[in-house]
Amino acid sequence: MTPWMKINVPEEDLPFLDRLGLEYVPLETDLKQIAELNQSNWIVVPIKENGKFQPDSRAFVHSQERVPYNEAVKKIEKELGFNIKISRDSLDREFSGNIDWFEAGMLNQALGVKTPYAKQEVDYLHLLYLGSQGKIKVFENLGKQIKKDLCKKLFEDKVKEQSPWRASWLDNDFKTNGKNLNVNYNHIFDREKNILYSKSEVLDGNTLRQRKQIDVLDYITANHTTQGLIHKNVKSGNFYSFPPRSDDNSSAWFVVVSSWANLGCFGDPSYRSDYLGVESVAD
Helix, strand or coil: CCCCCCEEECHHHHHHHHHHCCCEEECCCCCCCCCCCCCCCCEEECCEECCEECCCCCCEEECCCCCCCCHHHHHHHHHHCCCCEEEECCCCCEEEECCCHHHHHHHHHHCCCECCCHHHHHHHHHHHHHHHCCCCCEEECCCCEECHHHHHHHHHHHHCCCCCCEEEEEEEEEEEECCEEEEEEEEEECCCCCEEEEEEEECCCCECCCCEEECHHHHHHCCECCCCCEECCCCECCEEEECCCCCCCEEEEEEECCCCEEEEEEECCCCCCCCEEECCEEC
C-alpha cells in the first residue's frame, strides 16, 4: 500500500511510527555529536506514577551539575564559535556560562545529550528533596548511592537563595497557536540556531499565569502541572515565579542569587550572562 504522507521525524519517535505503519524519513541535522560527557555520576530519576517514584525503575538520568568547562566543551566551543565563560555554583564547581537558550540546546546536542525540560526538572528536584530527607534512596548511574547531605546541597544549589549567582536554561519555549499558548520541548537544532523540531502541547489550563511568590517545596512536591510548570493552586511563599508570555519570544530558566530565586518562563532566548548555564539529561 502506498503511504499517504511522509513525515520528517527525530530518531526517538521512529518506534511509534513503526507501530502505526507509516513511512518516514529520519530527521537530518548538520549538528551532530561532536564530543561526550562522562555520565557515570549522573543521577537516576525513577519513573513517577501517581506522584510516587517507582522502585527499581529508570525514566532518565540527570547530571549533578551544569555542563562543565572541559576538553569536550572546549572542542564544541571552537567548532561552533561559542564564547563560553567560566562560572561557579554554590558547591564551588566550575560550569560553562555565557550561553543563550539556543546555544544551551546546541551544546547538549553536540554532547549527545539533551537539555532537561520542566517536567524532568521538577521530578529531579523532587527526587533530590526526598533524598535529602532520607525518604528515598538516590543512586548514581553506576549504582552508587548518594548521601543525604549531597542531595541537600544539589537541591539547594537550584532553589536556595545564596551566593554565587547561578542559573540554568530549561528546554521549554512558548509559542502562540491561534487562541492557545503552546509549550514546546525536545528541541533539535542545526548549526545556525534554527529549530528543526520540537514536541508541542497546548499549555495546561491549570498553569499559573500571573506573577506570584510561591512556596517552592509545594510546587516541586505537589502543585505542578503535568508539564512540570507551576500549578495555579500553588501555595504562597518567597520563591518568585514569572508566567509564560504570549510574545513568541519566551523561554524557561531557573535563576538563584543571594537575595531571591525564581522559575521564569519569560526569558529572552537570546539573553546571555556569565552565570547562566545548562544541565543535561539522557535516557
